[in-house]
Amino acid sequence: MALSGEILHVAPGYRTKSMLVVPMKTPDGAIIGVLELINCKRESGRPFASTRALEAEALPFPEAFRSLAASLASQAAVALSNSNLFRELTRRAVSRPSWT
Amino acid sequence: MAVVKSRMLPGEVIEVRSPNATAAVRGIVFVVEVDPVSAGQPSVAQITTRAHLFHGALDVSARLDPARPTVRLAELQSVVVTGNALGAIQPISRDAVAALTADLKPRQIQAPDAPIDFTSGLMAREQGRAVALATQLLTPVPNNPVQGTLKTVKGTVTTVTGSTAQVLAQLMNGLGDPAGATTLVKGVGDALGSTVNGTVGRPVSGAGGCGRRRHRRPGCRGWWRARRDQDRLGCRPPRAAEPAEPPGRAHTLCGAGRATRGWPQPAEPARPAPVPGPRTLIDGTASMIERQSGEDVAPARGIRPTSPAARSSPPCPTISSRACGRVAPGRSPTTTVGSPCWRVRSTNQTPSCSTRSARRSCRSWSWLEAGAISPTGRGCVSLTLPVDPETLASVLRAACEQARVTREARETTRQLEELNAIGVKLSGERDTKLLLDLILTKARTITRSDAASIYLVEDAGDGSRRLRFEMAQNESVPVELNAVSLPLGPGEPGRSRGTLG
Numbered sequence: 121m122a123l124s125g126e127i128l129h130v131a132p133g134y135r136t137k138s139m140l141v142v143p144m145k146t147p148d149g150a151i152i153g154v155l156e157l158i159n160c161k162r163e164s165g166r167p168f169a170s171t172r173a174l175e176a177e178a179l180p181f182p183e184a185f186r187s188l189a190a191s192l193a194s195q196a197a198v199a200l201s202n203s204n205l206f207r208e209l210t211r212r213a214v215s216r217p218s219w220t
Numbered sequence: 221m222a223v224v225k226s227r228m229l230p231g232e233v234i235e236v237r238s239p240n241a242t243a244a245v246r247g248i249v250f251v252v253e254v255d256p257v258s259a260g261q262p263s264v265a266q267i268t269t270r271a272h273l274f275h276g277a278l279d280v281s282a283r284l285d286p287a288r289p290t291v292r293l294a295e296l297q298s299v300v301v302t303g304n305a306l307g308a309i310q311p312i313s314r315d316a317v318a319a320l321t322a323d324l325k326p327r328q329i330q331a332p333d334a335p336i337d338f339t340s341g342l343m344a345r346e347q348g349r350a351v352a353l354a355t356q357l358l359t360p361v362p363n364n365p366v367q368g369t370l371k372t373v374k375g376t377v378t379t380v381t382g383s384t385a386q387v388l389a390q391l392m393n394g395l396g397d398p399a400g401a402t403t404l405v406k407g408v409g410d411a412l413g414s415t416v417n418g419t420v421g422r423p424v425s426g427a428g429g430c431g432r433r434r435h436r437r438p439g440c441r442g443w444w445r446a447r448r449d450q451d452r453l454g455c456r457p458p459r460a461a462e463p464a465e466p467p468g469r470a471h472t473l474c475g476a477g478r479a480t481r482g483w484p485q486p487a488e489p490a491r492p493a494p495v496p497g498p499r500t501l502i503d504g505t506a507s508m509i510e511r512q513s514g515e516d517v518a519p520a521r522g523i524r525p526t527s528p529a530a531r532s533s534p535p536c537p538t539i540s541s542r543a544c545g546r547v548a549p550g551r552s553p554t555t556t557v558g559s560p561c562w563r564v565r566s567t568n569q570t571p572s573c574s575t576r577s578a579r580r581s582c583r584s585w586s587w588l589e590a591g592a593i594s595p596t597g598r599g600c601v602s603l604t605l606p607v608d609p610e611t612l613a614s615v616l617r618a619a620c621e622q623a624r625v626t627r628e629a630r631e632t633t634r635q636l637e638e639l640n641a642i643g644v645k646l647s648g649e650r651d652t653k654l655l656l657d658l659i660l661t662k663a664r665t666i667t668r669s670d671a672a673s674i675y676l677v678e679d680a681g682d683g684s685r686r687l688r689f690e691m692a693q694n695e696s697v698p699v700e701l702n703a704v705s706l707p708l709g710p711g712e713p714g715r716s717r718g719t720l721g
Contacts, residue, residue, distance in 0.1 A: 134697050140667065144674075152677055154687070155663055159670035167696035168670060174696065178670070185667045188635055192642060192666065196659040199646035200676070206650055 133171040137178035142189045144197035152200060155193045157181070241269040241301040242283050248276025250293075251320050265303035272298040272312055272320055282306055638666050656691045670695050678705065 138160050144153040160179045161168070168174040236243045238254045253270040271280045273293040281290040284304045291299050291306050296317065300307040312320075642662045649655045660672045671694040678688045688705040 134694075140669070144676075153690075154675040155659070156673040156675070157663060157667050157669040158672065161668045161670055164665050164668040165695075174670075181667065181669075188639070189663060189667055191639055192659075192663050195639075195643045195646055196655075196663075199649065199655055199659070200652070202647070203650055203652050203655055207652065 135171070135174060137174065138180045140181040140185060140189055142186070142193045144193045144200070146194075146197045146201050152197050155189065155196065157185075157189060160185070237283065238267070238269040238301075240267045240283055240303060241271065242281050243271050244279050248278055249274040250276075250278050253320075267303065269301040270298060271301070272317075274317055274321075280306065635666060638662075642666070653691075657693075660691060660693045664693060664695065671699075677708070680707075684708070 136158050138158070140157040140160070142155050142157075143151045144155055145151050159168070159174065160181045162177060162179065168177065233244045236252050238252060241252075243250065243252055251270075251272040251274070253272070255268040255270075271278065271293065273295060275295055278293040279290045280293060280299050280301065282288050282301060282304050288304075288306065291309060293299060293309060296312050296314075297309050298312045299309050645658060645662070646655065649658055656674055660674060663669065664672045671692070673692040674690050675687050676690050678686050680686050685708045686705040687708050689701070692699050692701055
């Protein structure tokens, strides 16, 4: 899934040093999307100051984050499915003729 | 009838059965009277039972007719069962209650007082025995003539020594003065301590020990503990000669430098002084040793070497108390990672050993790195100086392992709490765009990621499916998103790996 460089226009020099990709799987087993996480840091909330800092400080994703991200992706999949169903129901209710 | 309530099990009832009625009770007060039946009238129809209820609830039924409904009595009501017929419920007055219970109360056994002649004789005899016993315990002092006088005591004490007379007179004077009891006891103790030789070893009151025989030896553990208690309570009497704290006694490593609970250490014989030699640099934190629910860290037995060879080997490291903010004289301060920190190092090590390269060359440092520092700083461990490197290494290794496990448990708990909170937030969001933004933000937060993207599978309409790039976030650089969708087919990575579709 290393397609970000082709799709995203990011600042030059920004590199992908580590990546964690997890499927967004609903409870019935269907995969509705993919969640991609790039460049693990030592501390959350602190962006890389420069390209050199990114090269030096980017860490590989710990093994424990795999299950954590998968759990979050599953919850996100359920939430997205519910959101799509809600949107579809709203659309049908609006487009339904009034005499039915 | 009396019932011990604590012996009753749930569901149990007490039934009082007369020949023609049954009263079932639980936790109530009632009286059942049965008129005596003469020998010539054995018929049940002639029996009369009266049930009086004083407190609680009572069901009364006719035993010979189970089909007849029971009568529920309320407080201060009574019912009469004549033969097989239940009478009407009648209220009873307080006077009637008193009359009914008058002859049911147990009679108090009144013990007659002993005759005054007997008690006075007994008192005189016991006092005489006490004085005779005290006289036997106290030995006369050769150069101290009789100077005191003994007050009136019933008995036959005629010859006492001066000190003994003083003690007894003081005792008798103080018996009627409760306010001066403490002074009296202390004075008696001092007098006894100065007089008695051999029978009573040391005075109990005002002594340095805790009172127990095995803790009276000055300098022993119980002696020091009793001294600390006295200092804490402010009741330690001033003493001229106090034994100095032995330099080789158990040294307590603790986070705050205070006397805390440590691993129990048995008494150890004197050991030779540390011999200078090759030392090991070990830097760690005592706070890494966590105590969870009062349990000792696992390798507590490994603190002290047990083999004779290990005991005879010259000890290497020495301990300086940096945790208390003190640095031993003549030693250069070194950089510590956390606070409080205990540094175990040698005299021939230089501060340059605190550098990263020096730490790499010293294996001991590796046990203490990786952030294995407890934020609480509650742990403590007791070691007996001098400590050999193997013992210290095992203790520190166990401490670091426990700190690591504790930290991981906390981290896992925090992550689970965050995940739950995120799930609640996600389930409450209906707008798709806001939902995607929330997903990316939370995913980046809990995984410490700098950037995140989300792709969604969509139906192309012709039976094929495509992967559409929906949203991206980057914390370091701004991103510009192009709406791009990629076909998902047999040749695509997702389909070929079986992770999509």
